[in-house]
Amino acid sequence: MTVTEEGGSTPEGADAGQVLGLRLTSPVVVGSGLLTDQERNIRRLFEGGAGAVVTKTIHPNPGPSGNERLLRLPTGMLNSTTYSRRSVDDWCAMLRRFSDDGLPVIASVHADSPAELADLAERVTASGSGALELGISCLNEEGGGPEDTPERVAAYTEAVRQRTSVPFSVKLAIGERVRERIDAAMASGADAITLSDTIVGLAVDADTGEVRLGGAFGYSGPGIKPLVLAEIFGLRRDGLTVPVMASGGVEDAADVAEYLSVGADAVQVYTALHRNMHATLRGIRRGFDDWLAARGGTVADLVGRSVKRS
Numbered sequence: 139m140t141v142t143e144e145g146g147s148t149p150e151g152a153d154a155g156q157v158l159g160l161r162l163t164s165p166v167v168v169g170s171g172l173l174t175d176q177e178r179n180i181r182r183l184f185e186g187g188a189g190a191v192v193t194k195t196i197h198p199n200p201g202p203s204g205n206e207r208l209l210r211l212p213t214g215m216l217n218s219t220t221y222s223r224r225s226v227d228d229w230c231a232m233l234r235r236f237s238d239d240g241l242p243v244i245a246s247v248h249a250d251s252p253a254e255l256a257d258l259a260e261r262v263t264a265s266g267s268g269a270l271e272l273g274i275s276c277l278n279e280e281g282g283g284p285e286d287t288p289e290r291v292a293a294y295t296e297a298v299r300q301r302t303s304v305p306f307s308v309k310l311a312i313g314e315r316v317r318e319r320i321d322a323a324m325a326s327g328a329d330a331i332t333l334s335d336t337i338v339g340l341a342v343d344a345d346t347g348e349v350r351l352g353g354a355f356g357y358s359g360p361g362i363k364p365l366v367l368a369e370i371f372g373l374r375r376d377g378l379t380v381p382v383m384a385s386g387g388v389e390d391a392a393d394v395a396e397y398l399s400v401g402a403d404a405v406q407v408y409t410a411l412h413r414n415m416h417a418t419l420r421g422i423r424r425g426f427d428d429w430l431a432a433r434g435g436t437v438a439d440l441v442g443r444s445v446k447r448s
């Protein structure tokens with residue numbers, strides 16, 4: 139038995155599915171962000187019941203630390219953050235410790251070019267990391283980030299696949315040509331897709347007309363959940379069979395069940411954890427375990443059931 143901090147317990151080998159070769163004790167995975175930039179936090183997220191944790195995106199050249207801010211909105215959050223400021227050496231040492239302790243940490247990585255990302259992926263996996271997420275779709279880079287085309291996705295994915303054999307997911311944002319971008323990632327060697335990264339959002343001060351945060355940045359939280367649900371539902375209905383980790387607006391156990399129902403294999407939670415990180419994660423994890431136990435069956439029984447019914 140794996141006993142979690144809140145005293146709940148999950149039978150070892152309980153069928154909570156697998157992603158990227160990691161056997162999960164829960165389909166609830168903590169997504170990449172500021173909260174996963176520290177070893178201590180990552181360890182505490184596991185104590186709180188995370189099935190896996192994705193690190194803040196590691197980048198060999200994260201650029202000057204600038205105007206990285208968060209703005210809470212009634213329906214979620216805008217953030218202008220980019221990449222981890224920790225050095226790759228620091229991350230590799232940390233990832234080695236996680237691997238030695240058998241913790242299912244997914245290293246999120248990005249770089250300025252496909253060749254640099256392949257170098258980074260090789261370094262990170264040499265430090266024992268058993269799974270990666272390519273965080274190639276961050277829109278908070280200066281100028282709104284590059285246009286995410288299938289060709290760009292293919293170039294990054296292919297470069298990494300050529301240099302590492304560990305399983306990896308490509309994280310994409312919903313929006314234009316998403317099916318083509320997914321197909322490009324899978325054809326180029328990805329093992330899974332994470333959907334969705336933040337999407338472009340803007341907030342304006344009604345009194346002054348001033349654009350808050352100084353521009354359009356990443357929008358996350360409950361406001362994007364129906365959009366991501368619709369996208370995953372549509373992709374599955376159209377026959378997409380690749381493993382998908384859902385990401386967007388999860389706040390409670392019901393949200394986890396909804397994402398599994400439309401065909402996600404695991405479900406990431408991030409923005410909700412900016413309020414009472416530990417209690418919120420424990421609530422989602424335990425709430426989902428209790429809900430599943432009460433209705434009987436396994437995670438696998440839930441995956442895709444909405445699509446089968448439609």
Ligand SMILES: Cc1cc2nc3c(=O)[nH]c(=O)nc-3n(C[C@H](O)[C@H](O)[C@H](O)COP(=O)(O)O)c2cc1C
Pocket residue numbers: 169170171172194195208215217219220221222246273309334335336357358359360362385386387388406407408409410
């Ligand atoms: C403050 C903040 C920082 C984030 N940093 C990263 C990051 O470094 N890499 C990444 O792939 N996604 C990052 N994300 C995106 C989240 O991992 C997640 O995909 C997105 O916010 C949607 O899920 P949510 O609504 O549960 O937050 C960040 C999100 C927020 C709000």
